[in-house]
Amino acid sequence: MAQSRSYAKPVPEPSPETRFFWEKCRQHELWLPYCPRCQRFFWYPRDFCPRCFAWDVEWRRASGRGRVYTFAIHYRAFHPAWEAEVPYVTAIVELEEGVRLYTALVEVEPEPGKVRCDMPVEVVFEDVDERTSLPKFRPLPEDAHA
Amino acid sequence: MPEAMHEERIHPLEKLDIREKRELLRKVAIVGVDESDEIGIVPHKSALQMHAEAARNALADAGIDKSEVDALLTCSAGVMSTVQLAEYLGIIPTYTDTTMTGGSSFAIQLEHAALAIAAGVCKVAVITHGQRGHSDRGRGRPAFDPWAPAAQFEAPYYMGGAAGQYALACMRHMHEYGTTHEQLAEIAVATRKWAMLNPKAMMREPLTIEDVLSSRWVVYPFHLYDCCLVTDAGGAVVLTSAERARDCRKPPVWVLGAATSHTHLTLTGMPDLTQTPARYSGPRAMAMAGIRHEDIDVVEVYDSFTYTVLVTLEELGFCGKGEGGPFVSGQRTAPGGDFPLNTNGGGLSYTHPGMYGIFPIIEAVRQLRGECGQRQVPGAKLALVNATGGTLSATGTLVLGAD
């Protein structure tokens, strides 16, 4: 987790298996690992499918839409880099492709009752330094989610 | 569920030779337990000192000399924990086990120690823990691999430790099953009532449901009193063969069932946020012991958060899935209730140095020996212990019994 001068939070350090994912994020595209044998996506990226152990897995672009599977509203920073941000909302988003990402919600009111499980969301990318963009999620209008 | 592989990894009971393991465990007894001399806020002692005090106290409880110890199990004394501890204590073990599954480590180590003794690999095993969760705050965290999945996919969003992670799991449970803040508060209040009966407990002031509900949010959906303490403490457990146990100071406590499971480390690898691996380790330990839920006199369940207790009771099968809230309502788990639970006051009110899993074992043994004074569950003969580590990741379930 390299620390950039202007951005105090941990920045992901891409590994051989995740470099493609983070490069696509930098282009503001969300791509997920996919197992053709199982015909399903999996998370997090690895060179193989953790379900059937096939090694001929591939990348596919995701829609970027999903639902809040669960969330938490943080009132204490616990880490200096988040002090200016409390209260803030972390979430696990279940994507249309069936996998779940650990993320943060933006453009929401960080209050009980204002955030709820199953609310539809879409990905947005936050450019945190010159080579890293973090996928976060913002609410979609209810009727935008088929 | 994103990764159905977990469903296929369920361990069907019929595939395990439970009878064989049960016979092995019968050859082993728990003969000594104790805490370090001081628990609570202990800035003037190192973690190793607490390991050593607890080991000395538990060996004295057993009436066994240090020279007899030939097996050492711990995970809280650095990267090479038992190697460090053996040097520190002056022991040259023939059996060593540094199993690290977070807070459940010590329950899982107990299973390992019991099987090793039963197999004749060693005769006297000591499991120890010492941790300065309170006094080491701000002294820096151990470095971790920046390429690790959690470092890449969780840390950029959250670096706050267990509370924020368990909060995510709890929120999903509340959403799916209608579990309420009031129901979670029932657990905090009942546990405090037990702590008020335990002179070693840190928090002994009365606590009401209203106190819990009006306390500040730490991380929604957790109020302050939904969260465990952060203390300094040590503990130890001594096991030996049934034969050697006959000459120990106190009556033996038998290991009737012991089982381990883990399902994930990161939250996105969790098969279902409302489940824990206790659904696998629990039934296996109980089948090994040959008991039913209604046979159990006292239950000690790791309570890192009120929610941990609620979901674990469901996963162990004490109630149906999603029924944990109604199950704990009406102060059912408090002193005088019909379900004695976390009788030492738990991680919520007695002590919780970071990894708590050795303390519910110590309390279960004391209950089965009838040593608990005011908080004694009358006639307790059968106890269930469930320790949880990581983010509801790894469980060790033990069924312990007295003659």
Ligand SMILES: [Zn+2]
């Ligand atoms: Zn596959």
